[in-house]
Amino acid sequence: MAVLGILSGCQSLRDLERFAIRHHAALNQALGTGLKRPPTDSTFRYLFMQVDVAEICRHLLVWMLAQIPCGAAGLDQLVCDGKTLRGSIEPTAGGGAFIAQVTIYSKTLGAAMAKATYDTRENHERAVLRELLSTMDLEGVLIQADALHTQKPFFGSSRSRGPTSS
Numbered sequence: 001m002a003v004l005g006i007l008s009g010c011q012s013l014r015d016l017e018r019f020a021i022r023h024h025a026a027l028n029q030a031l032g033t034g035l036k037r038p039p040t041d042s043t044f045r046y047l048f049m050q051v052d053v054a055e056i057c058r059h060l061l062v063w064m065l066a067q068i069p070c071g072a073a074g075l076d077q078l079v080c081d082g083k084t085l086r087g088s089i090e091p092t093a094g095g096g097a098f099i100a101q102v103t104i105y106s107k108t109l110g111a112a113m114a115k116a117t118y119d120t121r122e123n124h125e126r127a128v129l130r131e132l133l134s135t136m137d138l139e140g141v142l143i144q145a146d147a148l149h150t151q152k153p154f155f156g157s158s159r160s161r162g163p164t165s166s
Helices: 002-007 013-022 024-031 041-050 053-066 125-134
Strands: 077-084 090-092 095-097 099-106 111-119 142-144
Touching (some): 002 013, 002 041, 013 041, 099 125, 111 125
Antiparallel strands (some): 090 095
16 A cells, blocks of 8 residues: 555655545455555554565566566666755755765666665765666666766776776
């Protein structure tokens, strides 16, 4: 119910509760649950405190790869980009720190396959992207990234051809 609510635009625990109330009978039938009452905002809060987000992301990645006709072998191109989140600046002695996010987008799927959020005081886009890519089998996959990632230290793997320019 939480996933369906989020995909339907719910942005808070109260939204999820209202969604569950509004669609209680239909969700019970569609999901095969026999819940007498819809979950409350407290139930969703407890659920999210228990969830292993990294594990869900791994399962979601496996599911997304299964949507490609040839599976992971059909994944031929990834586009990677990082952005700072508007309004997230926090003044610091050195200027300011932001909350930023790196996204890996699959042109084959037409969807983001992975993303990570980080505080710019604690991490850097190159390190975060390197970590995200390390979780994927990238044999034969073209990876597009901006100039920030064309520095030689980014390509430490013996399998990597390194940066190319067009």
